Amino acid sequence: MLIPVILCGGSGTRLWPMSRQNCPKQFLNLTDEKFSLFQKTILRLPSWCHKPIIICNESHRFIVAEQLREINTEPHSIILEPEGRNTAPAIAICALESLDIDKNSSIIVLSADHEIHDINAFHQTIDKSTQLIENNYLVAFGIRPSRPEIGYGYIQSHHDSDGVNRIDSFKEKPTYAKAIEYHKSGKYFWNSGMFAMKSSVYLDEMKLHEPYLLNNCINVFENITKDFDFKRLDKLLFSKCKDISIDYAVMEKTSNAVMVEFTAPWSDVGSWESLWIEKNKDGLGNVLEGDVYIQNVNNSYIQSHNKYTSVMGLDDLVVVDTKDALLISHKKFAHLTKDIFQDLKKNNREEYINHKKVHRPWGSFESLEKQEGYQVKLLILKTGAKISLQKHNHRAEHWIIIQGEATITCDEQKFKLSKNQSTFIPQGSIHRLENQSKEILKVIEVQTGDYLGEDDILRVEDIYNRGN
Numbered sequence: 001m002l003i004p005v006i007l008c009g010g011s012g013t014r015l016w017p018m019s020r021q022n023c024p025k026q027f028l029n030l031t032d033e034k035f036s037l038f039q040k041t042i043l044r045l046p047s048w049c050h051k052p053i054i055i056c057n058e059s060h061r062f063i064v065a066e067q068l069r070e071i072n073t074e075p076h077s078i079i080l081e082p083e084g085r086n087t088a089p090a091i092a093i094c095a096l097e098s099l100d101i102d103k104n105s106s107i108i109v110l111s112a113d114h115e116i117h118d119i120n121a122f123h124q125t126i127d128k129s130t131q132l133i134e135n136n137y138l139v140a141f142g143i144r145p146s147r148p149e150i151g152y153g154y155i156q157s158h159h160d161s162d163g164v165n166r167i168d169s170f171k172e173k174p175t176y177a178k179a180i181e182y183h184k185s186g187k188y189f190w191n192s193g194m195f196a197m198k199s200s201v202y203l204d205e206m207k208l209h210e211p212y213l214l215n216n217c218i219n220v221f222e223n224i225t226k227d228f229d230f231k232r233l234d235k236l237l238f239s240k241c242k243d244i245s246i247d248y249a250v251m252e253k254t255s256n257a258v259m260v261e262f263t264a265p266w267s268d269v270g271s272w273e274s275l276w277i278e279k280n281k282d283g284l285g286n287v288l289e290g291d292v293y294i295q296n297v298n299n300s301y302i303q304s305h306n307k308y309t310s311v312m313g314l315d316d317l318v319v320v321d322t323k324d325a326l327l328i329s330h331k332k333f334a335h336l337t338k339d340i341f342q343d344l345k346k347n348n349r350e351e352y353i354n355h356k357k358v359h360r361p362w363g364s365f366e367s368l369e370k371q372e373g374y375q376v377k378l379l380i381l382k383t384g385a386k387i388s389l390q391k392h393n394h395r396a397e398h399w400i401i402i403q404g405e406a407t408i409t410c411d412e413q414k415f416k417l418s419k420n421q422s423t424f425i426p427q428g429s430i431h432r433l434e435n436q437s438k439e440i441l442k443v444i445e446v447q448t449g450d451y452l453g454e455d456d457i458l459r460v461e462d463i464y465n466r467g468n
Contacts, residue, residue, distance in 0.1 A: 001102040002049050002130060003076070003199075005094040006041060008056035008064060008112040009084050013338035014151075014271040017325035021345075021353045026113040027063050030269055031278050037269060038064070038112040039071050044119050046126060049108070050101065051076040053094045056112075058082055061230055062361035062464065076101065080227070082235035087193075088249035089241040092206055092217040093233070095199040106133050107202070109195040109246075111268065115278055118264035125262045129196035132164070132258055138197040138205065140167060140251060142189030142259040143266045148179035151270050151335060153191040153247070157259045167257040170247045189259065192266060195246065202250065209253040213242045227465060272318040272327075272334040276301040290321075301331070323356040361464045362387055365445075375452045379433070381406075381441040386434035388462035395449030395456060397425040399433065404441035407434040430460055 012025030019025040026038045035043065045052065051074060056064050058080035068075060077097060081090065091109055098105040108126060116122050129139040142155045142165070154171040170191060174182060182188035206214040220237045242249075251257050267274050279287040285299035292302050293310040302311055304321040311319060318334040320327040327337065344352035357366040362385035369376040381387070381404075389409065399406070400422040407416050408423055409432040417423060425431045427449060435441035459466065 001105045002046075002126075002196075003098045003101060003105050003107050004045050004049050004052040005091060005098070005107045005109045006038075006052050006054045006112050007087060007090060007109065008038060008054060008060065009081060009090065010111065010113050011084075011341075012113065012270075013341040014335050015269075015275070016337045016341045016344075017320060017322045017327055017351065020351075020355055022059060023063065023355060023359065024060075024113075025269065026111075027060065027067065030275060031115050035071070036067055037115065039067050041110055041112050041114065042068070042073050043071060044116060044122060046123050050105075053077050053079065053097050053107075055079040055081060055090050055094055057084065058230075058232065063359060065229060066359075066361075078230050079224075080230050080232045082233060082238055085238060085241045085243045087246045088206070088210065088244045089213060089217050089220075089238075091195075091246055092203065092214060093221050095202050096218065096221040097231075098199045099203075103200075104198075106130070106196065106198045109193075111193050113269055114192070114194075115267045115269050116264065121262070121264035125260055126196070128260045132260065133197050133201070136198065136201050137164070137256050137258045138201065138251060138254055139195060140257065140259050141192045141194035141196075141262045143192050143262055145183045145188065145190055146265075148176060148183045149190065150174060150176055150179050151274065152268070154182055154188045155191050155259055156188050158187070165259040165261065167251070167259050170252050189261065190266075191247070192262065193268070194262075195251075201256075205250045205254050205256075210242065210244070210249045213244070213249065216241045270335075272301055272320070272329070272337070273331050276318070276331065299331070325351050360387075361385075361466075363441075370452070373448060373450070375447040377445040377447070379441075379443040379445050381433065381435040381443070383435060383438055383440065386463065387432055388457070388459040388464070388466065389430060389432045390457050390459050390462075391428055391430045392449070392456050393428065393458070394451035395447045396427040397431075398446040398448075399423050399425065400444040400446070402442045402444055404435060404439040405437040406441055406443060407436050408432070409434070 008026055010024055010026055012019030015025045027036050029036050054075050061080055064078055095107055098107050132139050150173055153173055156168040157165045160166045220233050223234045223237055224231045267278055269275055276287055281287055287301045289303040290305040291308045292304055295312040297311050298315040300317040302319040306321055306323050309321055316331040318329045318331055341352050357364055363381040366378045368378055401417045401419050405416055405418050410425055411429050
């Protein structure tokens with residue numbers, strides 16, 4: 001039995017300002033208007049595979065669940081990491097999970113943020129890997145480089161007398177000069193981060209090369225708790241797992257590492273330049289999205305959905321305009337957006353965490369205006385959804401219904417409001433907003449107070465079990 005393991009833990013820092021901590025690139029519709037990268041990863045799985053095991057950060061659990069619902073996919077399980085500890089422990093825990101399904105199971109490990117256009121070629125490569133893993137090989141998927149690339153790691157391999165591509169070494173992301181050398185040699189392949197192996201073989205290799213890590217992973221797995229449709233890893237136990245990739249922990253140490261070549265076009269959509277490569281371009285090599293005017297511009301990526309944007313007399317640019325941030329970069333420096341991300345994080349800026357529109361399990365909210373002492377938001381509640389029963393210590397709220405019918409709880413009162421009606425929620429009152437109708441509910445929320453942070457929420461009751 002082949003069980004897909006989908007790793008959803010990437011942060012996508014090189015695609016800021018579109019990719020944010022609470023909604024990273026794998027959950028965005030970057031290459032497709034209809035589906036996110038994560039959804040496309042699920043949809044391209046072979047029909048003969050078992051239901052997938054998905055492992056993601058606990059803060060993304062409702063995005064994962066909602067995006068699966070949108071494509072009518074039921075996973076075997078969604079495992080929640082309290083923090084990122086890299087790929088080796090994540091895969092070990094998923095391998096243990098797969099053995100609970102079938103003691104003879106094999107896993108195919110896939111990242112949630114890849115772009116693969118030729119699905120038939122992808123399935124054929126999986127077929128090749130399954131033949132190898134029956135002989136207890138650990139298989140890495142290698143991509144023949146189409147260009148010198150500093151954004152990927154590399155695999156060096158050779159074709160042995162048994163007709164197998166043996167892996168000689170794994171190489172870190174190189175300098176540009178080294179990437180040119182790798183590209184010309186023909187002996188190096190991009191490390192796609194996709195792997196296939198028997199679950200038991202991977203765990204045996206972990207026992208041989210990282211026994212302490214394996215013991216910690218087993219301890220974590222044995223103490224998994226159920227949380228609605230999710231499986232939650234214990235934070236303290238998981239923090240004891242070594243932060244290490246599968247490459248370092250196993251693949252570089254085992255004598256049974258082999259590679260299958262994936263020949264179709266592939267990208268991990270890891271930077272604005274790689275996204276530019278993926279997109280359809282005009283006759284001058286430009287990708288233009290939104291309300292954009294250009295003159296004498298070549299080979300550029302310009303995205304602006306919020307305002308009229310004009311660019312003239314410049315080449316090889318990346319311009320990305322969001323509601324709260326603007327990126328302007330030469331294309332060859334655009335990968336350095338990860339440094340911007342880290343600077344925003346260091347200074348505790350909201351722009352690295354959330355977009356203006358923030359998704360919640362009940363719907364979304366968007367900050368329309370924020371000044372000292374007040375903030376205006378648009379709340380959108382899905383049919384049947386409700387926010388937590390909560391109170392605020394530092395702010396009062398005024399709700400104005402602009403679409404649908406709202407059910408309001410405010411202390412001991414419970415009542416309904418329709419379009420153009422409003423109510424006041426005093427500071428300290430226990431309150432809740434619900435949508436019991438069959439129509440999307442839209443509410444303008446005006447907050448006033450001396451502190452308007454999202455952490456000023458004391459949840460009394462929450463159907464989504466989010467805590468405070």
